[in-house]
Amino acid sequence: MNRTGIMYMEIGCFVCCLCGWILNCSTLATEYWNFSEIGDAVLTTVNYFSNLWMDCVSDTTGVSDCKYYPSMMALPVFLHVCRALAIVSVILGFWGAVLALIGMKCTKIGGSELANARVTFAAALTYMASGFSGMILYSWWGQRTRAQYVDPNYKPQKFEIGAAVFIGWGGSSLIIAGSAVMCYFSGKEGLRSSSSKRQQSTESYMTAQSRGSYVTARTRRTYMMPISKPTTVIMAPVSQLGRESKGNRTQRTHRAHTIRTTGASVRLNLDSYV
Secondary structure, eight states: HHHHHHHHHHHHHHHHHHHOOOOOHHTTOOOTEEEEEEEEETTOOOEEESSSEEEEEEETTSSSSEOOOOOSSSSHHHHHHHHHHHHHHHHHHHHHHHHHHSSTTTTTOOHHHHHHHHHHHHHHHHHHHHHHHHHHHHHHHHHHHHHHOOOOOOOSSOEEEEEHHHHHHHHHHHHHHHHHHHHHHHHHHHHHHHHHHHHHHHHHHHHHHHHHHHHHHHHHHHHHOOOOOOOOOEEOOHHHHHHHHHOOOHHHHHHHHHHHTTTOEEEEEEGGGG
């Protein structure tokens, strides 16, 4: 896929994740997480509904009264965990949006193409964590409500699943779907570029190392000087040296000097020059 196609894909995934995050945020302010109706006649019907923060009651006249939970420490562990998951989902969705705006190709804020791909990949992972947190929250709430409703031994008032849970399921599904597609394309671009760059640097290092070894061996083989051996010179007797002419002595001295500079091991006998 070309750069333009990836850019439009990132925009679509970002819009999908952003819409899902807005839906999840809207459920926190909605009272209808579960509800119950009591009454046989229309005029005497009373509605009970509640969410993570309060319990509410309303009658047929449209008057409703809500009451926050009186003590936070007296709440069950289930409600504490649901609140924590809701807050984590909202916070992760916010930071996922920030990272996506920085790393997308259409914004041109992150820098190079590789850096943008990696930032977008981090945004996709953050969005995915937000979606799974919301999905766990709404699924756990719905499963608990359903289990209490179908349990014949449950004596307190039974509730049904409210509209907020269904909205949360839809929002979490949008976040997970959008982040999965974004994670695939951005990870394919960012991680592949990193692995190819690492492989190229490794091959360059191995090539340079092999070239260095070849040059070193070749240099040693070409420019290594042979080890000179000592030269043994047998001098003639002094009496015979006096008979030699000046020209002959100059010639022998020049020959001895030439043999000595070549570094060869030659045994000279000067008696033959007498």
